[in-house]
Amino acid sequence: MKFTPLSLDGAFRVEIEKRGDDRGFFARMFCEAEFAQHGLATRWVQVNTSYSVAKGTLRGLHFQRPPSAEAKLVRCLKGAIFDVIVDLRAGSSTYGQHATLQLDEQNRAMVFVPPGFAHGFQTLSGDAELLYFHSASYDPRHEGGLHYADPEIDIAWPLPPVQLSKRDQGFVFLTDLEPIAL
Template sequence: MTGISASPTDVEGLWVIERAPIKDSRGSFCRVFEPSVFEEWGWDGPVRQVNHSCTAQRGAVRGLHFQLPPHDETKLVTCLAGEVYDVAVDLRRGSPTFLSAFGTHLSADNRKSLLIPRGFAHGFQALTDDVELLYLHDRDYAPTHEGGLLATDPRLGIDWPIPISQMSERDLTHKPIEDDFEGID
Protein backbone atom coordinates (compact mmCIF):
# COMPACT_ATOMS: atom_id res chain seq x y z
CA MET A 1 0.00 0.00 0.00
CA THR A 2 1.46 3.33 -1.05
CA GLY A 3 -0.60 5.68 1.12
CA ILE A 4 -0.84 8.04 -1.89
CA SER A 5 -4.15 9.24 -3.31
CA ALA A 6 -5.18 11.91 -5.79
CA SER A 7 -8.18 14.19 -6.17
CA PRO A 8 -9.02 15.87 -9.46
CA THR A 9 -9.41 19.64 -9.46
CA ASP A 10 -11.80 21.84 -11.45
CA VAL A 11 -9.01 22.26 -14.03
CA GLU A 12 -8.76 19.31 -16.40
CA GLY A 13 -5.68 17.14 -15.85
CA LEU A 14 -4.56 18.88 -12.63
CA TRP A 15 -4.42 16.74 -9.47
CA VAL A 16 -3.98 17.35 -5.74
CA ILE A 17 -1.94 14.53 -4.25
CA GLU A 18 -2.42 13.46 -0.63
CA ARG A 19 -0.34 11.14 1.50
CA ALA A 20 -1.18 9.09 4.58
CA PRO A 21 1.96 8.85 6.69
CA ILE A 22 2.83 5.84 8.76
CA LYS A 23 3.38 7.08 12.31
CA ASP A 24 4.99 5.61 15.38
CA SER A 25 6.88 6.81 18.45
CA ARG A 26 9.88 7.84 16.31
CA GLY A 27 7.88 10.12 14.01
CA SER A 28 6.47 9.39 10.57
CA PHE A 29 7.26 8.11 7.10
CA CYS A 30 5.45 8.67 3.83
CA ARG A 31 6.11 7.88 0.22
CA VAL A 32 6.46 11.03 -1.89
CA PHE A 33 6.55 9.55 -5.38
CA GLU A 34 6.08 6.20 -7.10
CA PRO A 35 6.03 6.32 -10.93
CA SER A 36 3.69 3.36 -11.38
CA VAL A 37 1.09 5.00 -9.12
CA PHE A 38 1.45 8.46 -10.68
CA GLU A 39 1.00 7.12 -14.24
CA GLU A 40 -2.73 6.89 -13.52
CA TRP A 41 -2.76 10.67 -13.00
CA GLY A 42 -0.69 11.61 -16.05
CA TRP A 43 2.97 11.14 -15.10
CA ASP A 44 4.48 9.36 -18.10
CA GLY A 45 8.24 9.66 -17.90
CA PRO A 46 11.23 9.24 -15.65
CA VAL A 47 12.22 11.88 -13.12
CA ARG A 48 14.73 13.95 -15.09
CA GLN A 49 15.32 16.72 -12.59
CA VAL A 50 14.74 17.40 -8.88
CA ASN A 51 14.82 21.01 -7.67
CA HIS A 52 14.65 22.52 -4.20
CA SER A 53 13.64 26.15 -3.68
CA CYS A 54 13.89 28.21 -0.53
CA THR A 55 11.87 31.39 -0.11
CA ALA A 56 12.80 33.47 2.91
CA GLN A 57 10.04 36.08 3.09
CA ARG A 58 6.33 35.64 3.78
CA GLY A 59 4.29 37.17 0.96
CA ALA A 60 6.92 36.60 -1.76
CA VAL A 61 5.58 35.29 -5.08
CA ARG A 62 7.57 33.12 -7.50
CA GLY A 63 6.22 32.59 -11.00
CA LEU A 64 4.17 32.05 -13.00
CA HIS A 65 6.62 29.96 -15.07
CA PHE A 66 6.25 27.37 -17.82
CA GLN A 67 8.25 25.50 -20.47
CA LEU A 68 7.24 25.56 -24.14
CA PRO A 69 7.11 22.45 -26.34
CA PRO A 70 9.05 20.34 -27.03
CA HIS A 71 10.48 20.94 -23.55
CA ASP A 72 7.15 21.26 -21.73
CA GLU A 73 7.09 19.29 -18.54
CA THR A 74 4.98 17.54 -15.98
CA LYS A 75 5.98 18.42 -12.44
CA LEU A 76 5.14 17.41 -8.92
CA VAL A 77 5.42 20.22 -6.36
CA THR A 78 5.66 19.40 -2.64
CA CYS A 79 6.14 21.73 0.34
CA LEU A 80 8.82 20.52 2.77
CA ALA A 81 8.84 23.48 5.19
CA GLY A 82 6.33 26.22 5.90
CA GLU A 83 3.22 26.84 3.82
CA VAL A 84 2.48 28.15 0.32
CA TYR A 85 -0.47 29.01 -1.84
CA ASP A 86 0.41 27.03 -4.97
CA VAL A 87 -1.13 28.00 -8.33
CA ALA A 88 -1.33 26.35 -11.75
CA VAL A 89 -2.81 28.00 -14.86
CA ASP A 90 -4.02 25.99 -17.86
CA LEU A 91 -2.36 27.31 -21.05
CA ARG A 92 -3.28 24.39 -23.32
CA ARG A 93 -4.77 25.50 -26.62
CA GLY A 94 -8.28 24.09 -27.00
CA SER A 95 -8.54 22.92 -23.40
CA PRO A 96 -12.04 23.24 -21.89
CA THR A 97 -10.36 24.89 -18.88
CA PHE A 98 -8.06 27.20 -20.92
CA LEU A 99 -6.73 30.11 -18.77
CA SER A 100 -8.35 28.69 -15.64
CA ALA A 101 -6.24 29.11 -12.52
CA PHE A 102 -6.34 26.71 -9.60
CA GLY A 103 -4.81 27.44 -6.23
CA THR A 104 -4.38 25.31 -3.14
CA HIS A 105 -2.49 25.37 0.14
CA LEU A 106 0.54 23.11 0.34
CA SER A 107 2.37 22.77 3.63
CA ALA A 108 4.78 20.59 5.49
CA ASP A 109 1.89 19.74 7.81
CA ASN A 110 -0.74 18.74 5.23
CA ARG A 111 1.75 16.77 3.08
CA LYS A 112 -0.16 17.62 -0.10
CA SER A 113 1.40 18.07 -3.53
CA LEU A 114 0.20 19.47 -6.81
CA LEU A 115 0.72 17.31 -9.92
CA ILE A 116 0.91 19.76 -12.83
CA PRO A 117 0.70 18.44 -16.40
CA ARG A 118 2.39 19.80 -19.51
CA GLY A 119 0.95 23.06 -20.80
CA PHE A 120 0.50 24.73 -17.42
CA ALA A 121 2.15 27.75 -15.82
CA HIS A 122 3.08 27.41 -12.15
CA GLY A 123 3.78 29.80 -9.29
CA PHE A 124 3.32 30.16 -5.57
CA GLN A 125 3.14 32.61 -2.70
CA ALA A 126 4.98 31.97 0.56
CA LEU A 127 2.49 32.16 3.44
CA THR A 128 5.20 31.73 6.06
CA ASP A 129 8.85 32.71 6.26
CA ASP A 130 11.45 30.12 5.25
CA VAL A 131 9.39 28.06 2.82
CA GLU A 132 11.00 25.10 1.06
CA LEU A 133 9.56 23.37 -2.00
CA LEU A 134 10.70 20.21 -3.74
CA TYR A 135 9.98 19.84 -7.48
CA LEU A 136 10.16 16.63 -9.51
CA HIS A 137 10.26 17.21 -13.29
CA ASP A 138 9.92 14.71 -16.12
CA ARG A 139 11.95 16.82 -18.58
CA ASP A 140 15.25 18.67 -18.52
CA TYR A 141 15.11 22.45 -18.10
CA ALA A 142 15.54 24.33 -21.38
CA PRO A 143 16.17 28.07 -20.84
CA THR A 144 15.51 28.78 -24.53
CA HIS A 145 11.95 27.43 -24.10
CA GLU A 146 10.90 29.11 -20.87
CA GLY A 147 7.96 31.45 -20.57
CA GLY A 148 6.16 33.37 -17.90
CA LEU A 149 2.91 35.07 -17.01
CA LEU A 150 2.43 38.11 -14.83
CA ALA A 151 1.24 36.77 -11.46
CA THR A 152 -0.96 39.85 -10.95
CA ASP A 153 -2.59 39.73 -14.41
CA PRO A 154 -6.27 40.61 -13.78
CA ARG A 155 -7.32 38.30 -16.61
CA LEU A 156 -6.11 35.32 -14.57
CA GLY A 157 -8.01 36.45 -11.48
CA ILE A 158 -5.61 34.87 -8.99
CA ASP A 159 -6.61 35.90 -5.49
CA TRP A 160 -3.27 35.79 -3.67
CA PRO A 161 -4.11 35.19 0.02
CA ILE A 162 -1.90 37.94 1.45
CA PRO A 163 -0.34 41.13 0.04
CA ILE A 164 2.59 40.42 -2.28
CA SER A 165 5.79 41.48 -0.51
CA GLN A 166 8.35 40.56 -3.16
CA MET A 167 8.75 39.34 -6.75
CA SER A 168 11.87 38.88 -8.85
CA GLU A 169 12.87 41.42 -11.49
CA ARG A 170 12.25 38.76 -14.14
CA ASP A 171 8.76 37.91 -12.88
CA LEU A 172 7.83 41.61 -12.77
CA THR A 173 8.68 41.95 -16.48
CA HIS A 174 6.17 39.31 -17.63
CA LYS A 175 3.40 40.93 -19.67
CA PRO A 176 -0.34 40.46 -19.13
CA ILE A 177 -2.00 37.97 -21.46
CA GLU A 178 -3.03 39.59 -24.74
CA ASP A 179 -6.50 39.12 -26.25
CA ASP A 180 -5.07 37.15 -29.18
CA PHE A 181 -3.26 34.59 -26.99
CA GLU A 182 -4.51 31.17 -28.12
CA GLY A 183 -2.47 29.01 -25.79
CA ILE A 184 0.32 26.53 -26.32
CA ASP A 185 0.23 23.11 -27.98
Protein backbone atom coordinates (compact mmCIF):
# COMPACT_ATOMS: atom_id res chain seq x y z
CA MET A 1 0.00 0.00 0.00
CA LYS A 2 1.02 3.58 -0.55
CA PHE A 3 0.53 6.10 2.30
CA THR A 4 0.46 9.79 1.34
CA PRO A 5 0.30 12.26 4.26
CA LEU A 6 -2.44 14.87 3.98
CA SER A 7 -2.02 18.47 5.12
CA LEU A 8 -3.38 17.58 8.59
CA ASP A 9 -1.00 15.71 10.90
CA GLY A 10 -1.87 12.02 11.23
CA ALA A 11 -4.26 11.90 8.25
CA PHE A 12 -3.35 9.90 5.14
CA ARG A 13 -4.55 9.03 1.68
CA VAL A 14 -4.06 5.27 1.40
CA GLU A 15 -3.80 3.67 -2.02
CA ILE A 16 -3.83 0.01 -2.87
CA GLU A 17 -1.09 -1.50 -4.99
CA LYS A 18 -2.71 -3.79 -7.51
CA ARG A 19 -1.11 -7.05 -8.59
CA GLY A 20 -2.94 -8.05 -11.72
CA ASP A 21 -3.15 -10.15 -14.80
CA ASP A 22 -5.76 -10.79 -17.48
CA ARG A 23 -8.23 -12.02 -14.83
CA GLY A 24 -8.19 -8.75 -12.89
CA PHE A 25 -6.15 -7.87 -9.82
CA PHE A 26 -5.48 -8.56 -6.14
CA ALA A 27 -4.64 -5.87 -3.59
CA ARG A 28 -4.44 -5.39 0.14
CA MET A 29 -6.81 -2.86 1.78
CA PHE A 30 -5.26 -3.26 5.21
CA CYS A 31 -2.03 -4.64 6.64
CA GLU A 32 -1.45 -4.30 10.36
CA ALA A 33 2.33 -4.08 9.97
CA GLU A 34 2.20 -1.38 7.27
CA PHE A 35 -0.32 0.73 9.19
CA ALA A 36 1.75 0.36 12.39
CA GLN A 37 4.88 1.55 10.51
CA HIS A 38 3.02 4.83 9.91
CA GLY A 39 1.79 5.04 13.53
CA LEU A 40 -1.82 4.36 12.50
CA ALA A 41 -4.59 2.39 14.18
CA THR A 42 -4.33 -1.32 13.57
CA ARG A 43 -7.40 -2.54 15.46
CA TRP A 44 -10.81 -2.22 13.80
CA VAL A 45 -13.81 -3.05 15.99
CA GLN A 46 -16.66 -2.06 13.70
CA VAL A 47 -17.21 -2.01 9.93
CA ASN A 48 -20.09 0.00 8.45
CA THR A 49 -21.42 0.86 5.04
CA SER A 50 -23.19 3.98 3.80
CA TYR A 51 -25.31 4.19 0.65
CA SER A 52 -26.61 7.41 -0.89
CA VAL A 53 -29.09 7.45 -3.75
CA ALA A 54 -28.83 11.04 -5.00
CA LYS A 55 -25.89 13.00 -6.41
CA GLY A 56 -25.11 15.94 -4.10
CA THR A 57 -26.13 14.14 -0.89
CA LEU A 58 -24.15 15.60 2.01
CA ARG A 59 -23.44 13.63 5.18
CA GLY A 60 -21.54 15.03 8.13
CA LEU A 61 -19.47 16.37 9.65
CA HIS A 62 -19.46 13.65 12.36
CA PHE A 63 -17.08 12.70 15.18
CA GLN A 64 -16.96 10.92 18.54
CA ARG A 65 -15.36 12.23 21.72
CA PRO A 66 -13.35 10.18 24.22
CA PRO A 67 -13.69 7.59 25.51
CA SER A 68 -15.19 6.63 22.13
CA ALA A 69 -12.96 8.77 19.90
CA GLU A 70 -12.25 6.75 16.81
CA ALA A 71 -9.96 6.47 13.84
CA LYS A 72 -11.68 5.69 10.55
CA LEU A 73 -10.54 4.15 7.32
CA VAL A 74 -12.99 5.10 4.55
CA ARG A 75 -13.27 3.80 0.99
CA CYS A 76 -15.82 4.52 -1.75
CA LEU A 77 -16.83 1.19 -3.27
CA LYS A 78 -19.32 2.51 -5.81
CA GLY A 79 -19.73 5.95 -7.35
CA ALA A 80 -17.69 8.96 -6.27
CA ILE A 81 -17.50 11.28 -3.26
CA PHE A 82 -15.86 14.52 -2.17
CA ASP A 83 -14.46 13.57 1.24
CA VAL A 84 -13.72 16.10 4.00
CA ILE A 85 -11.89 15.82 7.31
CA VAL A 86 -11.54 18.58 9.92
CA ASP A 87 -8.98 18.62 12.74
CA LEU A 88 -10.75 19.20 16.08
CA ARG A 89 -7.91 18.07 18.38
CA ALA A 90 -7.18 20.34 21.32
CA GLY A 91 -3.73 21.87 21.00
CA SER A 92 -3.24 20.79 17.39
CA SER A 93 -1.32 23.19 15.15
CA THR A 94 -3.93 22.51 12.45
CA TYR A 95 -7.01 22.85 14.69
CA GLY A 96 -10.03 23.96 12.66
CA GLN A 97 -8.35 23.28 9.33
CA HIS A 98 -9.71 20.82 6.79
CA ALA A 99 -8.44 18.57 4.01
CA THR A 100 -10.38 17.18 1.07
CA LEU A 101 -9.92 14.40 -1.43
CA GLN A 102 -11.94 12.53 -4.00
CA LEU A 103 -12.62 8.88 -3.34
CA ASP A 104 -14.22 6.83 -6.07
CA GLU A 105 -14.64 3.35 -7.45
CA GLN A 106 -11.93 3.96 -10.09
CA ASN A 107 -9.10 5.25 -7.87
CA ARG A 108 -9.98 2.83 -5.03
CA ALA A 109 -8.16 5.18 -2.63
CA MET A 110 -8.99 5.40 1.06
CA VAL A 111 -8.65 8.09 3.69
CA PHE A 112 -7.30 7.41 7.18
CA VAL A 113 -9.07 9.75 9.60
CA PRO A 114 -7.34 10.06 13.00
CA PRO A 115 -9.25 10.25 16.31
CA GLY A 116 -10.27 13.81 17.08
CA PHE A 117 -11.30 14.63 13.51
CA ALA A 118 -14.74 15.34 12.09
CA HIS A 119 -15.56 13.50 8.86
CA GLY A 120 -18.12 14.08 6.15
CA PHE A 121 -18.66 13.74 2.44
CA GLN A 122 -20.75 14.80 -0.51
CA THR A 123 -21.70 12.39 -3.27
CA LEU A 124 -20.42 13.33 -6.72
CA SER A 125 -22.55 10.62 -8.30
CA GLY A 126 -25.80 8.89 -7.58
CA ASP A 127 -25.74 5.42 -6.04
CA ALA A 128 -22.59 6.01 -3.97
CA GLU A 129 -21.60 3.36 -1.44
CA LEU A 130 -18.88 3.66 1.20
CA LEU A 131 -17.14 1.19 3.48
CA TYR A 132 -15.95 2.44 6.89
CA PHE A 133 -13.62 0.72 9.33
CA HIS A 134 -13.82 2.13 12.89
CA SER A 135 -11.33 1.74 15.75
CA ALA A 136 -14.07 2.27 18.38
CA SER A 137 -17.69 1.23 18.54
CA TYR A 138 -20.37 3.82 17.89
CA ASP A 139 -21.63 5.38 21.11
CA PRO A 140 -24.43 7.97 20.81
CA ARG A 141 -23.47 9.43 24.22
CA HIS A 142 -20.17 10.63 22.77
CA GLU A 143 -21.15 11.60 19.23
CA GLY A 144 -20.94 15.11 17.92
CA GLY A 145 -21.06 17.10 14.77
CA LEU A 146 -19.73 20.22 13.13
CA HIS A 147 -21.91 22.32 10.82
CA TYR A 148 -21.13 21.62 7.17
CA ALA A 149 -21.43 25.32 6.19
CA ASP A 150 -19.30 26.82 8.96
CA PRO A 151 -17.83 30.01 7.42
CA GLU A 152 -14.71 29.74 9.58
CA ILE A 153 -13.86 26.36 8.08
CA ASP A 154 -15.01 27.45 4.61
CA ILE A 155 -15.37 24.09 2.87
CA ALA A 156 -15.89 24.53 -0.89
CA TRP A 157 -18.50 21.80 -1.40
CA PRO A 158 -18.55 21.02 -5.13
CA LEU A 159 -22.36 20.81 -5.47
CA PRO A 160 -25.38 22.38 -3.81
CA PRO A 161 -26.20 20.05 -0.88
CA VAL A 162 -29.24 17.80 -1.25
CA GLN A 163 -30.86 15.37 1.14
CA LEU A 164 -29.09 16.84 4.17
CA SER A 165 -30.51 15.39 7.40
CA LYS A 166 -32.11 17.64 10.01
CA ARG A 167 -29.51 16.34 12.48
CA ASP A 168 -26.62 17.42 10.23
CA GLN A 169 -28.25 20.81 9.61
CA GLY A 170 -28.39 21.42 13.36
CA PHE A 171 -24.74 20.83 14.20
CA VAL A 172 -22.74 23.60 15.89
CA PHE A 173 -20.11 25.92 14.44
CA LEU A 174 -16.43 25.67 15.35
CA THR A 175 -16.67 28.74 17.64
CA ASP A 176 -19.27 26.86 19.75
CA LEU A 177 -17.38 23.59 19.84
CA GLU A 178 -15.08 22.48 22.62
CA PRO A 179 -11.85 21.04 21.11
CA ILE A 180 -11.45 17.29 21.50
CA ALA A 181 -8.93 16.42 24.20
CA LEU A 182 -7.47 12.99 23.46
